[in-house]
Amino acid sequence: MAEPGLGLRFQRRFLAARQLRSFPWAELEQSLRTSPGSSLLVDILQKTILHPLCVKYPPSTKYRRCFLTELIKKHESTAAEPLDELYDTLAGILNEEESTHCYKNYLLPTGEPVTLSESVAIISGGTTGLVTWDAALHLAEWAIENSAVFSNRTVLELGSGIGFTGIAICKTCSPKTYIFSDCHPCVLRELTENIRLNGFVLEPDTTRHIQTESQGPEAEARNCQTPKLIVAELDWGSVTEKQLLDLQPDVIVAADVVYDPEIILALIGMLQKLSTFRADRKRPEVYIAFTIRNPDTYHLFQTELDKVGIGWQIIPAHSNSIFLYDVQPNVTILQLFI
Numbered sequence: 168m169a170e171p172g173l174g175l176r177f178q179r180r181f182l183a184a185r186q187l188r189s190f191p192w193a194e195l196e197q198s199l200r201t202s203p204g205s206s207l208l209v210d211i212l213q214k215t216i217l218h219p220l221c222v223k224y225p226p227s228t229k230y231r232r233c234f235l236t237e238l239i240k241k242h243e244s245t246a247a248e249p250l251d252e253l254y255d256t257l258a259g260i261l262n263e264e265e266s267t268h269c270y271k272n273y274l275l276p277t278g279e280p281v282t283l284s285e286s287v288a289i290i291s292g293g294t295t296g297l298v299t300w301d302a303a304l305h306l307a308e309w310a311i312e313n314s315a316v317f318s319n320r321t322v323l324e325l326g327s328g329i330g331f332t333g334i335a336i337c338k339t340c341s342p343k344t345y346i347f348s349d350c351h352p353c354v355l356r357e358l359t360e361n362i363r364l365n366g367f368v369l370e371p372d373t374t375r376h377i378q379t380e381s382q383g384p385e386a387e388a389r390n391c392q393t394p395k396l397i398v399a400e401l402d403w404g405s406v407t408e409k410q411l412l413d414l415q416p417d418v419i420v421a422a423d424v425v426y427d428p429e430i431i432l433a434l435i436g437m438l439q440k441l442s443t444f445r446a447d448r449k450r451p452e453v454y455i456a457f458t459i460r461n462p463d464t465y466h467l468f469q470t471e472l473d474k475v476g477i478g479w480q481i482i483p484a485h486s487n488s489i490f491l492y493d494v495q496p497n498v499t500i501l502q503l504f505i
Contacts, residue, residue: 173198173207178214179491182272182280184226186493187237199245208242208250216256220280224270224364227287228263235260271299273331273490276311281334283361299331301496302423306456307335309485309500314340316418316452322346323416323451325401325437326424328354330361336420337367342394346414348401359398367396403437411444418452425457425468435471442505453503454482458496465499478504 173194180190198207215221216231225231235257242250269287272280283299310317310332317340324333327347337345347362349355362369401410419441424434442450459465472479482500 174210174214177211178218179274181215181226181234182218182220182274183491184230184269184271185491187233189491189493190237192237192241196241196244199241199247205247205250208238209252211238212252212256216260220272220282224272224282224284226271227269228260228265229287230269232257232260273304273335275335275339276487276489277339279338281331281338282364283329283331283334284357284364285329299329300423300458301492302456302458302498303328303332304490304492305496305498306420306422306454306500307332308487308489309454309456309482310336310420311339311489312485312487316340316454317342319343320417321415322418322420323414323441324348325403325419325421325434327358327398328422330358332420332422334362334365334367337394337396338365342418344395344397346397346399346416348399350400350402355398355400362396362398370395370397403433406437406440408444411440414441415445416441416451418454420454420456422456423458425455426460426464428464428467431464431468431471435475435477438477438503438505439475450505453505454500455503456498456500458498460497472503480504 173191176191177195195207195211216235221231235253239253239257242253267287268284270282271285272282274280285299317336320342321344322333322336322342323346325348327333327349330347333345333347336342347358349358359369399410399414419438421434425431438453445451457465457468469479479501482502
């Protein structure tokens, strides 16, 4: 007999569009052989493909098709009677057209989702910023476990991408103001859409060079919304003193922005400027999360920090793994003292 949590484990992986090999297929097959009725498969179908979140914000057509095909294989391997619901659902998906975008739903500890529109390709529109990377998940997990760092404070995120970390922090850590920032036009458009997709309303006239439509009842929602949300177009190389004086963050965060020597130098220059242009001279707390893909790049970052006198320390690994990873990433979080 399958444990009650099997359907829920399928659900969390499916909604976040995890790789199919990460699903507990062997356990499912064993459960089906032990209890060959259709109730378990119907339960999994309702928690995945037919889940209301998936119906409204579906993963890619290819992903859902492959998932259902695998589910049918497991069912057929038990020599059980065909289950019409599986074949009918697959037939509906086979008639869909492929899209360049899909949705992923990441479940927070509260059960509330972070829903993101993402590119189906790692590189799209000349940028890697249209997908969520593991360091963003890792930083959000740490933030949720250390919510006091963000509570009632102004947070600036550098290189927000399509918004996962910031949206998760806004839903769980109660910041006073959250400033999302990036520089690529396609990324900024997708970021703005994802913020709205998750029920937030942006402050008016804060998103520079992004055309936004009037939202009608937004003003009323804005008056009662906490936190205040801003999207800023921020190019580290050409940022102005006025832009920096407007920001005044208490906390600075960034995920997966340490992967190229040129970007490292620009990032450090940006942090130095943020430290210099402060009205109160109180320096912000800084937390940078990144996946160590190349140890040389990681050591270069540390060396360049030392050169300019920015102190750093490694944040101990957090205990909770809230979001599922296909492969546990080699992610480090550094606290910087600028």
